[in-house]
Amino acid sequence: MKLQDVAVIGVGMTRFGAHRDRTLVELAREAGLRALDDAGVSFRDVGEAFVGYMQASPMTGIKIMKEFGLTGLPVSHVENASATGLIAFREAAHAVSSGRCDVAMALGFEKMTELASGSTQGRGVGRDTIDSVILPAAYFALWAMRRIYERGTKPEHFARIAAKNWNAGARNPFSHRQADHLVTIEEVLASPKVAEPLTSMMSCPISDGAACAILARKDLARRLRPGRPLVVPLSSSLQTETYTRGHTFLGPVVGPPSMTRDAALQAYEEAGLGPSDVNVALVHDAFANEELEYYELLGFCPPGDAEKLLEAGETELGGRIPFNTDGGLIARGHPGGPTGLAQIHELALQLRGEAGVRQVEGARVGLAHLVGGGSVCTVNLLRRE
Amino acid sequence: MATPERTWVPIEPGFFTIPSDRTEAPRLLGSRCAACGEVFFPRRRICARCLARDTVDVLLGPRGSLYTFTYAHFPLFGSRRADAGGYGVGQVDLPDGPRVQAVLSGGPEEFRIGMEMELELEVLRENSKGEEVVIFRFRPATEPGGAK
Numbered sequence: 001m002k003l004q005d006v007a008v009i010g011v012g013m014t015r016f017g018a019h020r021d022r023t024l025v026e027l028a029r030e031a032g033l034r035a036l037d038d039a040g041v042s043f044r045d046v047g048e049a050f051v052g053y054m055q056a057s058p059m060t061g062i063k064i065m066k067e068f069g070l071t072g073l074p075v076s077h078v079e080n081a082s083a084t085g086l087i088a089f090r091e092a093a094h095a096v097s098s099g100r101c102d103v104a105m106a107l108g109f110e111k112m113t114e115l116a117s118g119s120t121q122g123r124g125v126g127r128d129t130i131d132s133v134i135l136p137a138a139y140f141a142l143w144a145m146r147r148i149y150e151r152g153t154k155p156e157h158f159a160r161i162a163a164k165n166w167n168a169g170a171r172n173p174f175s176h177r178q179a180d181h182l183v184t185i186e187e188v189l190a191s192p193k194v195a196e197p198l199t200s201m202m203s204c205p206i207s208d209g210a211a212c213a214i215l216a217r218k219d220l221a222r223r224l225r226p227g228r229p230l231v232v233p234l235s236s237s238l239q240t241e242t243y244t245r246g247h248t249f250l251g252p253v254v255g256p257p258s259m260t261r262d263a264a265l266q267a268y269e270e271a272g273l274g275p276s277d278v279n280v281a282l283v284h285d286a287f288a289n290e291e292l293e294y295y296e297l298l299g300f301c302p303p304g305d306a307e308k309l310l311e312a313g314e315t316e317l318g319g320r321i322p323f324n325t326d327g328g329l330i331a332r333g334h335p336g337g338p339t340g341l342a343q344i345h346e347l348a349l350q351l352r353g354e355a356g357v358r359q360v361e362g363a364r365v366g367l368a369h370l371v372g373g374g375s376v377c378t379v380n381l382l383r384r385e
Numbered sequence: 386m387a388t389p390e391r392t393w394v395p396i397e398p399g400f401f402t403i404p405s406d407r408t409e410a411p412r413l414l415g416s417r418c419a420a421c422g423e424v425f426f427p428r429r430r431i432c433a434r435c436l437a438r439d440t441v442d443v444l445l446g447p448r449g450s451l452y453t454f455t456y457a458h459f460p461l462f463g464s465r466r467a468d469a470g471g472y473g474v475g476q477v478d479l480p481d482g483p484r485v486q487a488v489l490s491g492g493p494e495e496f497r498i499g500m501e502m503e504l505e506l507e508v509l510r511e512n513s514k515g516e517e518v519v520i521f522r523f524r525p526a527t528e529p530g531g532a533k
Contacts, residue, residue, distance in 0.1 A: 130397045130520065138474045141455035142486075149453070149498045195457040195474070196493065243433040246452075248476060250400075250427055251486040 002270045006096040007221040008231040008382065009103075010039025011345040013211035016176040016333030018113050022208070024056060028064045028109040031210035031338070035105070036068075039214040040224040043068040046214070047101025052078045052088035052108040053337035055115050064109065080238075082254075082284065083372030084108060085211065085340025086380060090236040092215045102217050108338035109210035131250055136373075137203055137287060139253040141195035144289035148197065153292070155197045157307050159188035162202040162288040164316055165324050169331025171357045174342070176207045176333030188288075202288035207333030211341035213348070218385075230385040231351045235270035237263045238378045255375035260297040264369070267379035268299070275299035278381070279363040280350050281321060282343040284370045285328040291315075294369065295323075298379070317358065325350065325358045340378075343368040351384040392516045396509060400427050401521045402444070403506065410447035410504050411521055415483060416440040426483040447504040448526055449477040452484060456493035477502045477523050490524040501526040 012034025014027050036043060051061030061077045078088040085108040092104035147153045166183035169175035183201070191201035221230055239262055241247070241255040248256075268274055275298060283298070285291040295306040300321050314320040326332045326346040329339065347366035349355040355363075368380040393403050402412045415426040420437035426445055431438055454475035473489030473496060489496060490505065502523040509518045 130400055135457055135459065138455050138457045139486075141457075142453045142474065142476060145455050146453035146498070193458045195455045195459075198455075245423075245482055246478065246484045247433070248484050248486045249425065249429075249433075 001094070003093050003097045003233050003235060005218050006093050006215055006233055007218050008213055008233065008344060008348050009216045009221045009224055010035040010037070010041070010214035011212065011341075011348040012036070012038055013174055013338065013342055013345045014209045015174045016207040016209035016335055016338075016342065018206070019111070019208040020113055024060070024109050024111055024210075025064055025067055027111075027208065027210035028107060029067050031109070031212040032068055032105070032107055035212035035214050039216070041103055041214060041216070044071055045103045046071075046073055046105045047103050048092070048095045049073055049075045049105040049107065050078050050088040050091040050095070051075060052084035052106070052341075053110050054079060054081060054084055055110060055112070055336065061107075065107075080376050080378075081372030081374050082286070082334065082336060083340060083370040083376050083378050084337045086236075086343065086368060086370050086378045087238065087340070087376075089213055089233075089340060089344050090238060090378065090380065092213065093233045093236060096215050096217060102220060104215045105212065106215070106341060107210070107212045108341045110335035110337040111208040112206045112335050113208050135195065136253045137198055138195040140287040140290060141198050143257065143293065144197055144287070147289065147293070151304060151307070153307055155189060156185055157292060157310060158197065158202050158288040159185040159199075160310060161285070161291045161315075162188045162330055165285060165288070165291075165328040165330040166201065168317065168325055168358065169327025172326045172332060172346075174345070175327040175331050176205055176209075177327065177331040198287055198289065202330070204286045204329040204334040207335040209333065209335045209338050209342070211338035211345055213341050213344045229352050231348045232383050232385050234273070234381045234383055235267045236378065236380045237266035237270065238376060239263045239266070240374070240376055252375065253373045254371045255377070257293055257297055259375070259377040260294055260369065260371065260379070263377040263379045264298045267381050271381040271383075273365060273381060273383075278321060278365050278367050280325055280347065280360045281323050281367040282326065282328070282346055282369065283323060285324055285330050286334055288330060291323055291328070298367065298369065317360065322360050325355065325360060340368065340370050343370070344382075347382050351382060391511075393506065393508070393519045394512065394516045396518050396520045401504070401506075403519065411506050412444040413446045413479075413485065413504065413521065415443045415445040415481070417443045424481040424483055426479070426485055443481070445479050445481055445483060449479040449485070449502055449523075451496060451498055451500050451502050451523075452476045452478045453498060454489060454496045456496075475502070475523060488520075488522040490522050495525055503527070
C-alpha cells in the first residue's frame, strides 16, 4: 500500500558503540527525547508507538516506553531480526498514513554486548540444534565465494567497500567505529580472517545503541517546523522468501539475494520512482560483499557491473549514488533493533541538507534497505518535499 | 581388542539416517510433492512451491555438487576437538533439487566449487546415557561416481 500524507518530523539516536556502563532505558530515553525535541512535539502528542528490539525479554518495549511518561499510549512490539528498526518505522508510517493517529513514534534499542559476553547459543554458532550450525559471517561468505567464482570478483573489491564505509564512519559522530586515520584497502585485507574471503574489518562490530523517528501528518510537520524541508516516506516494501529451485531451508541466516531485487521493485513501483531517481542509499552491509550485490539488486547497475560501479567511485560521497554515507553497518554499527532507525536518521539529515561533511549535494530521494534473518527484506524510499 | 561401539543418536530426529554399517554413507530425509514433484530437504508436509498438502517421504543423497563454500576461522562451538582452529561450511546441490547447507569436513584448501561431495556423520558429543550424538556433514567424495 502506498504511503500518503505522512512525513518524518523528528529523528534522534545515541552514538552506537559498546555502552557497557549504560542501561537500555538510558539509551532509549536519550534517542527518544532527541527525536521528540527534533520534531518539536511533546510525548503527549504521540498517538501510537512501535518499539523494536531483538534480544531483551518480552514486555521490555512497553516497560521502556513508560520512561517517557504514562499517557495511555498504544504501544506495539515489532521484531524482524536485523530489519526490526525499519519495520517499526514502516508500522509507524502506516499508522499515520491510514489515519489511525496524527503522530507516531518508532523506537529501537539493543545491547548486543550483553549477549556477546554471555552464552554463544542462539546466535547461529551453536550446534545444539540442527538449525544453528554456522556464523552469520560464514553465511554471507558463501555469497562472496560464489560471486568470486561467477564474476571474478577480488577480495580487494570487498576491502574497498569496507574502507569506504570505515572512512564514512569517521565523518559521523554517531558511528561506532571512528578511525583516526584514512583506512586503506591493504589494511582491511590484512585484518584477521573471519570466514574466507571476509576479514574482521569487512564485518560489522558488536554494538549497543538506540534510535528513534517521529512521524506525523504533513500539515502538522509544516506547522511544527516551518521552513524545514519535509522528509516524506513514499513506500515501504516488506517481503519474506519466495520459493525457487535451490532454496536452502536449513541453517541460512538470510534468504536468497533475489529478495532484495523483488522488494526493491515493489518499493520503486509504489513510489513511482526508479533507481535513477535515488541520490543516497543505506543498505545492510553487515559484511562488505553484501553491498556489492545490492548495487545490482537495487537496480543501480546491470548484473555483473557492480565491480565497475565501485571501481569508478560512483558509490562514494561525490559519486553518482553514494552508499552508506553514515558508515553503514560496518562502521556506524549494527545493534539490531535500532539499526534501521539509524538509517532513517541519516536519510532525514541528508534530505534536510543537514548532514554536514557527509552531505550528498542536492539529495532529494533516499533509500533504506535491510535484510533480516528468518528471513525478510525491506526497501524504503523517502523524498524531500 | 576392539572396544564396543557406542550407540549413535541423531542431534534431532527426522533429518538423516544412521546406517547400521558405519562405513555406509547416511542419507537425508526429504519430501517430494505428490502434486508437482518438487523435492525438499528437510521434510515438510505442505509443498513450498504449489502449496499442495500431499508430500511423500524420500531419501536424498548421499552425493551432490558443491555450489559454494567458505572456511570459518573460528573454533566451531560444540566441537570435540580442543585444537579445532576453524571449519568449512558449504551448500551442496543434490541431484533431486534441494540445496543443503552444512558443515564440511576438510582443510581450507580442499574445497572447489563444483566438486562432488558426500555425506558423512560426525560425532558431536556424548549424552547423559553414554550415547554419541551425531550430525551430518559433507566431505569431498573419495572416488568419483557412485551417486545413487
